Amino acid sequence: MSARDDADLWLGELRRRWASLAQAGIAVLGIVGSFVLPPPVSGPGAPVWSRLAQLVAALLIALMFVATRRTRRGGTAVWPWVALASLGLAVGTAVGYDHLTRAWSCVYDGSRVVVGDEYTDKGREHRGKDPDAACETVIQDFAGRVDDIWQAEGIRRRQSILAAVYVGAVALFTICIVAVVEAIAQVDRAHTRVQTRRAGP
Secondary structure, three states: OOOOHHHHHHHHHHHHHHHHHHHHHHHHHHHHHHHOOOOOOOOOOOHHHHHHHHHHHHHHHHHHHHHHHHHHHHOOOOOHHHHHHHHHHHHHHHHHHHHHHHHEEEEOOOOEOOOOOEEEEHHHHHHHHOOOOOHHHHHHHOOHHHHEEHHHHHHHHHHHHHHHHHHHHHHHHHHHHHHHHHHHHHHHHHHHHHHHHOOOO
């Protein structure tokens, strides 16, 4: 078999397996997305974070699958602890993410947009005229152009932090889900072995 045939076989196997992993990643993202919302937006580049989270989930599922195959003979003790630890970290990350999202974003036109931490000259002038105005009102006064109110660098920094925490939460929940499934599967296999021995001669 030539090197090209080997490459074609490898690519075909990769495509077949990646399709399954991508579907699993979408499923996990759907579960996590029901209670952890994607980062707020301030521009057209925001959807990339959801795709990155899906990729991370798919890759983690693959790595966890390899880990479960390697530890399958080692008993069931490790996976409940992995599930418990990742669950605690995931919940903490999700709570922190929700707190940061509420602190660093405001609602405009039915969706949340990220705001900065330092005003521009226009934003400072507007605040001076109406210091008690709500964040949503200020954004409406500028027709949604948050870059005119806050420094763009601060907005981008907060977007990146929110996106990183979001992807981290998805990754931790992915590890937790796979660990729980594997822990249950290993308990079932152990129970089946016991039943088989008892039913034997």
